[in-house]
Amino acid sequence: MKVWVIICAALALSACVERKPATVAFSVEEAAFIKKTGTTTITGHAFRTKPSGVVVNAAGEVIRLIPATAYARERFENLYGKRKYIPHREYPRDDNPDPAYGEYTRTTKAESNGRFIFQNVAPGTYFLTTQIIWGDEDALFREGGSVYDSVTVTGKETEALHVILSGS
Numbered sequence: 001m002k003v004w005v006i007i008c009a010a011l012a013l014s015a016c017v018e019r020k021p022a023t024v025a026f027s028v029e030e031a032a033f034i035k036k037t038g039t040t041t042i043t044g045h046a047f048r049t050k051p052s053g054v055v056v057n058a059a060g061e062v063i064r065l066i067p068a069t070a071y072a073r074e075r076f077e078n079l080y081g082k083r084k085y086i087p088h089r090e091y092p093r094d095d096n097p098d099p100a101y102g103e104y105t106r107t108t109k110a111e112s113n114g115r116f117i118f119q120n121v122a123p124g125t126y127f128l129t130t131q132i133i134w135g136d137e138d139a140l141f142r143e144g145g146s147v148y149d150s151v152t153v154t155g156k157e158t159e160a161l162h163v164i165l166s167g168s
Helices: 002-015 028-035 070-080 099-103
Strands: 040-049 055-057 062-067 085-087 106-109 115-121 124-134 143-153 161-165
Touching (some): 028 062, 070 143, 124 161, 143 161
Antiparallel strands (some): 085 143
16 A cells, blocks of 8 residues: 555656746746736636546636737647646746736636636737646545636727637
């Protein structure tokens, strides 16, 4: 039994992803557009599909709207690479973003059906991200992970922009 616990612990630690050091500093000026009031609405649905085909909604999860600055682009590239999903087991354990980064992010919570909305969004390019995790909270390994997508707001939209956050 002890050997099994040691093997599981080693596997868990080996799955931890270390972030590459940041090469781009966070710029308040570059992110300032998120603080402006716009006229665009972004709606969306956040979910993951289990291998069995069952859909798990991001019920009650925080959805983040992040200005796609050079700093954010580097963070997302380091975390996700070319994917739009990262499994929970691959989350970096040493993630310490610039404190101002969070101040230039808008958040909302997904409804029980995984739907969310951001209103009065100013023109700019944004990342939207959340996590969809399932399984027993006390389990050694939980399933699901973090998903993201991007959207560009022109300010000329006459209808809401719709984003699917599923990691596909």
